[in-house]
Amino acid sequence: MPISLDELRRLLSSDEPDYRAITAAAGPEAAEHLRVLARDDNVMLASKAVYAASLLADAQHVVDEAAASDEPLLRIASASALTNLPEDARNRVAERLIDAGDVAVEKLVIRSLGPSLTPKLEQSLGRLADNSNSQTIRDLSRAKLTDR
Amino acid sequence: MWTHGHTMRVENPAGLASVWRAGFFIRVVGRPNTTNWFHFAVPTSVIVKDKRQMTDSVMLRFRANSTAAAVTAVHVYDGERRIVNHDGLNLSPTAFGLNRFDVPGKPDVLWGIGISIGVRFSGSTDAQNTLEFAAAGCDFKLLETVRLHVKVLTAPTRFTIDQMIAGMRESYEPAGFRVVRASDENLNLPALNVVDVGTCTRGQTTEEQRTLFGNRNNVGTNDVVAYFVQATNPPLNGCAAHPDGRPGAVVASGASRWTLGHEIGHVLGLNHVNDNNRLMTGNGTDNITNPPPDLINSEITTMRNSALTVNP
Numbered sequence: 257m258p259i260s261l262d263e264l265r266r267l268l269s270s271d272e273p274d275y276r277a278i279t280a281a282a283g284p285e286a287a288e289h290l291r292v293l294a295r296d297d298n299v300m301l302a303s304k305a306v307y308a309a310s311l312l313a314d315a316q317h318v319v320d321e322a323a324a325s326d327e328p329l330l331r332i333a334s335a336s337a338l339t340n341l342p343e344d345a346r347n348r349v350a351e352r353l354i355d356a357g358d359v360a361v362e363k364l365v366i367r368s369l370g371p372s373l374t375p376k377l378e379q380s381l382g383r384l385a386d387n388s389n390s391q392t393i394r395d396l397s398r399a400k401l402t403d404r
Numbered sequence: 405m406w407t408h409g410h411t412m413r414v415e416n417p418a419g420l421a422s423v424w425r426a427g428f429f430i431r432v433v434g435r436p437n438t439t440n441w442f443h444f445a446v447p448t449s450v451i452v453k454d455k456r457q458m459t460d461s462v463m464l465r466f467r468a469n470s471t472a473a474a475v476t477a478v479h480v481y482d483g484e485r486r487i488v489n490h491d492g493l494n495l496s497p498t499a500f501g502l503n504r505f506d507v508p509g510k511p512d513v514l515w516g517i518g519i520s521i522g523v524r525f526s527g528s529t530d531a532q533n534t535l536e537f538a539a540a541g542c543d544f545k546l547l548e549t550v551r552l553h554v555k556v557l558t559a560p561t562r563f564t565i566d567q568m569i570a571g572m573r574e575s576y577e578p579a580g581f582r583v584v585r586a587s588d589e590n591l592n593l594p595a596l597n598v599v600d601v602g603t604c605t606r607g608q609t610t611e612e613q614r615t616l617f618g619n620r621n622n623v624g625t626n627d628v629v630a631y632f633v634q635a636t637n638p639p640l641n642g643c644a645a646h647p648d649g650r651p652g653a654v655v656a657s658g659a660s661r662w663t664l665g666h667e668i669g670h671v672l673g674l675n676h677v678n679d680n681n682r683l684m685t686g687n688g689t690d691n692i693t694n695p696p697p698d699l700i701n702s703e704i705t706t707m708r709n710s711a712l713t714v715n716p
C-alpha cells in the first residue's frame with residue numbers, strides 16, 4: 257500500500273524516527289511527499305524529511321535543494337545525508353556545502369567523501385587543512401587528502 | 405503549615421478605609437480605586453526529622469464582598485528570594501473556599517515562606533471594597549527528585565530551555581517527581597554541535613556521544629545531564645542513549661517543548677507507547693493532543709525504581 261503524506265509526516269514526527277524502517281516502508285510516491293515535508297514550517301520535521309530523502313533512490317534532489325537553504329538546520333541535514341548518496345551526487349552537493357563556514361557542516365561533509373574528489377573539493381579541503389580554526393577540521397581535511 | 409488571617413500585614417495602610425481583626429478573620433476595606441499588598445508570614449519548619457522540606461504550593465482562604473474587590477496577584481517568597489509569582493489573577497470568591505497556587509520546581513525551603521497578596525479595590529462603596537482573609541498556608545512535601553544539569557552547546561530555537569524544563573515539570577510533578585535544575589554550563593565544542601548518535605539505541609553510543617557525555621563538571625553520580633546541541637546526525641529531536649555511568653541525553657535545537665522530558669523519561673527507563681496523550685508517545689511529542697502529556701502508574705513505578713530518581 258502506498259504511504260500517504262500524513263502517514264509519512266506522522267512517522268517522521270517521532271522524536272527519534274527510525275529512518276531505515278520508514279524508508280523501507282515507502283514506495284516511489286514518498287519522494288514527492290518528502291519534497292513537501294522538507295519545506296514544512298517546522299524546521300525539525302523538514303530536516304528529518306531531507307535526511308529521509310537521501311535514503312530513497314529517487315528523492316535525492318531534496319537533499320540538493322536543502323544544501324542551498326538559508327536555514328542552517330536544513331544545510332546540516334543535507335550534510336548528514338551526503339553519506340547515503342551515490343558518489344557523483346554526493347560530490348556535487350558537497351561542493352555546495354563545504355564552503356559554508358560552519359564547522360559542524362564541514363565535519364559531516366569531509367567524513368562523507370569517498371576516494372574520488374572533484375578538483376573543487378580538493379581545493380576546499382586543502383584550504384581547510386591549512387586555515388580552518390578547528391583542529392578537528394584541519395585533521396579531518398588532511399587525513400582525507402592523504403588517505404586517497 | 406498554616407497561619408491565621410489575623411497575622412496579615414498591610415503594606416500601605418493609608419490605602420485602606422478600615423481594618424478589623426475579629427476572631428474569625430481580618431476584614432479590610434479598601435479606598436476606591438486603590439491597589440495594595442497584604443503579607444502573610446507562614447511559620448516554616450525548614451527541616452523535619454533531618455529532612456529539608458520542599459515547597460509544593462501555597463493556599464489562601466478568603467472571600468470578597470463584590471467583584472470590585474479582588475486578589476490580582478500571589479507572590480511567594482523564601483526569605484528574600486521570590487520563588488513564584490502568579491500574576492494577572494482576578495479572584496473574588498463570594499464564599500470562603502480554598503484557593504491553591506502551585507510552586508513549580510518544588511524548591512527546597514531555606515529560610516521561611518512569605519506570601520504576598522496583590523489586591524485591587526475598584527468599587528465605589530465600602531461594602532463593595534471589602535475582603536476577608538481567614539487563613540493562608542503552605543504545603544511542604546518530600547518528593548523523589550531528578551537532578552538535571554543543563555549543558556548548552558547551542559540554545560534551542562523553537563522553545564527556550566526554561567520552557568522545556570517547565571514542560572518537563574508539568575509532566576513529572578503530577579507524577580510525584582521533582583525536577584531540580586542543578587546547574588547550567590555553556591560548552592564551547594563546535595565540532596560536537598552536530599553530534600553523531602548513530603541509530604540512537606539504548607546501551608550503544610558513538611565516539612562523539614562518549615566524548616560529549618564526558619563533560620560532567622559539577623554533576624553527581626546519579627544526576628542526569630541534558631546536552632543542548634544544534635542538531636544530531638542523523639536528525640532527531642533528541643537521543644537518550646548514553647555511556648554507562650554517564651546518564652543524560654542530547655536535545656536538538658529544533659526539539660519540541662516536551663522532548664526534554666521525553667528523553668529524560670528514556671534515561672529513567674521508559675519506552676515508547678502509541679498514545680499521543682502520553683509523554684512517551686512514539687509518534688512525536690510535537691503531536692501531544694492534551695497537554696501536559698501524562699505519565700501512567702506503570703511508568704511512575706519504573707521511574708521510582710531508577711537510581712536516578714533520588715528519595716529525599
Ligand SMILES: [Zn+2]
Pocket residue numbers: 271272666670676686
Ligand atoms: Zn523517544
